[in-house]
Amino acid sequence: MRRNLFKLLAVGILVVSCAGNPPEVPLGPDGQPDPVLVQGRAVYAEHCASCHGRGGGGGQGPKLNDGAVLEAYQNIEDQVAVVFDGKGSMPSFSKRLTQAQIESVTRYTREVLS
Numbered sequence: 001m002r003r004n005l006f007k008l009l010a011v012g013i014l015v016v017s018c019a020g021n022p023p024e025v026p027l028g029p030d031g032q033p034d035p036v037l038v039q040g041r042a043v044y045a046e047h048c049a050s051c052h053g054r055g056g057g058g059g060q061g062p063k064l065n066d067g068a069v070l071e072a073y074q075n076i077e078d079q080v081a082v083v084f085d086g087k088g089s090m091p092s093f094s095k096r097l098t099q100a101q102i103e104s105v106t107r108y109t110r111e112v113l114s
Contacts, residue, residue: 023041048061064113069113
């Protein structure tokens, strides 16, 4: 009984921490959000937030916000390669996302979450 209660509580915490939407894309100088970052936000919400957290604070996957992704991947191409190929417990997204989607979500994590 106690074990099941603990599992239920853990699932509840995970659901609450993933609830809501990722941060909005800021408006550019023209008063419009960058459409590539808007696409990246949508990809992040659908494919990344469940592991990396709604705001990139981490969870099952590592933290991406507060400069963590920029520290881990100084070169954007290295980060794109990890999303494309996978690494460790992170799966490859090469069969689920287009190259443009991978590049957009990578930019989103670097430019909006960081």
